[in-house]
Amino acid sequence: MSHLAVTYWKQGCWNNAEALQVETMEKTKRLLGDNHHWTLENMANLANTYRDQGRLEDSMLLLEVVMEKRKQILRDDHPDTLKSMASLTAIYTDLGRLNDAEALEVVVDEHKKCCQVS
Numbered sequence: 001m002s003h004l005a006v007t008y009w010k011q012g013c014w015n016n017a018e019a020l021q022v023e024t025m026e027k028t029k030r031l032l033g034d035n036h037h038w039t040l041e042n043m044a045n046l047a048n049t050y051r052d053q054g055r056l057e058d059s060m061l062l063l064e065v066v067m068e069k070r071k072q073i074l075r076d077d078h079p080d081t082l083k084s085m086a087s088l089t090a091i092y093t094d095l096g097r098l099n100d101a102e103a104l105e106v107v108v109d110e111h112k113k114c115c116q117v118s
Contacts, residue, residue, distance in 0.1 A: 001027075002042055009045065014053050021046040035073055037080075040066050044084060047091075056095050063088045077111045 001024045008017035025042040032039055043066050050059035067084040074081050085104045092101035 002038070002045070006045060009049050009052070012052075014049050017049045018046065018053070021049055035069055040069055040080075044087065047087070051091060051094070056091055060088070060091045060095065063091060076107065077114075082108050082111055 001020055005017050005020035005024055008014075008020065021042060025039065025046055028036060028039040028042050043062050047059040047062035047066065050056075050062065063084060067081065067088055070078065070081040070084050085108045089101045089104045089108065092098070092104065
């Protein structure tokens, strides 16, 4: 279901993607719990669909939850957490919340610098 929803999203069929993503997210929450990797990934995918629909506030709210849960579960420097931070940075920028975007971008950049392989 999740893969089909992403396919709809990539095709620009955002209403179909949203409906399937909401259903998938609710099922993974119920079956696997709020903090499971797949639940958080489905939430992030839904947030991307909201962003593409111009629903920036909805996208931001979901991404904030995903980022905080990933920080708690995986740590600040985990690639999935950093991916959430980067996505949220883009939303903050779109919303004109430049100070918030900059603060997150600094964290993401610092982790990228310290973890680069020479």
